[in-house]
Amino acid sequence: MSLTTLLIQAMATLGGLGLVIGIMLIAASRVFKVETNPLVEEVVEVLPGANCGACGFAGCADFAERVVEENAPLDGCPVGGFETAKEIGGILGQDVSEAEKEYPYLRCNGGTKCVDRFDYVGIEDCTAVIMLSDGEKGCNYGCMGRGTCVRACPFDAITIGDDRLPDVNKNLCKSCGLCIEACPNDVLMFAKDSEKVHVQCNSHDKGKAVKAVCEIGCIGCKICEKNCPEDAIKVTKFLAEIDQDKCTACGICVEKCPQNCIEMR
Structure with a gap:
């Protein structure tokens, strides 16, 4: 048998094998095909595609699936913001209100x-x-x-x-x-823009220890708590905390704080 004949037979065998494998793959893809909800694909299209995981899910595709099939919040993508949430709402036929x-x-x-x-x-x-x-x-x-x-x-x-x-x-x-x-x-x-007053300290050390290392730390003196007319400030474990629902941004605590660690922005 000549070399040419051997090559032709080998090529025919490989070609036939490839054809059989291709047919098997096509058949398998049809048998094991996973049907996807077309709404999921539409939602994916309007998402920013950052795949950052900030929504709490594995990525944009996972978030889209949860929104469509498991009632995840429409405004759950912080990167896309309200505009993206509104587009998702349009796809799913739901109204979306803009949060602060x-x-x-x-x-x-x-x-x-x-x-x-x-x-x-x-x-x-x-x-x-x-x-x-x-x-x-x-x-x-x-x-x-x-x-x-x-x-x-x-x-x-x-x-x-x-x-x-x-x-x-x-x-x-x-x-x-x-x-x-x-x-x-x-x-x-996280803080909203409407929340104007904040304590710029995170320390729970006693006042003496704070003053020894920081010029501006909260010393838990309770002066802000005593002077707040709305009862919006409480000192817990030597650190002042502001109840933003009660705070009216009157500025008294900012003025009274001896450490200048309360900010009005």
């Missing part, structure tokens, strides 16, 4: 106003710093300023300023909350 926008707020104003216990040299990461003797800052509750939140933000909305504190650019922020989840000291929280 929330942004990450830093409840710490220590930064350069808080003393350092030692000079840290190592990975620029807040968690890494905290693992080393509870952090370099004199206050264990405050912002470490090493940019973990910056790297967690997929929209470049956060920068670290000269005061060694994160600054949130509202024009870029999508309120996805990934920075809040990433912060190891829980100094970032």
Whole structure:
């Protein structure tokens, strides 16, 4: 048998095998085909496609499926915002009302106003710093300023300023909350624009210990609590907390605070 004949037979065999496998794959795809709800595909089309997980699901496709089939909230995509929620509502025939926008707020104003216990040299990461003797800052509750939140933000909305504190650019922020989840000291929280008064401290240390390390920390003196005409402030574990539902932004607490740690914005 010539070499040419062998090659022709081999090619024919491979071609036939490929044809058989192709037919089997087509048959398998039809047998095992998973029917998808066309509404899910429509919802996926209007989503931003960030796949950031800020909605609490694995990605945009998973969120779309949950919205259509499991009644997940239509406004559950913080990146897309109200416009995306409205489009989803149009697809599903549901009305959507616009909720007030929330942004990450830093409840710490220590930064350069808080003393350092030692000079840290190592990975620029807040968690890494905290693992080393509870952090370099004199206050264990405050912002470490090493940019973990910056790297967690997929929209470049956060920068670290000269005061060694994160600054949130509202024009870029999508309120996805990934920075809040990433912060190891829980100094970032969501706050509405209508909430004008905030305590810029996260420390539960006693007043003497706070004053020893921070110029602006809350010392739990209760002056704000005693002077609030709306009973909107309570001091719990040496830290003032504001009930935003009661607060009328009268500014008395801001004026009375001896540490200047309550902000009117």
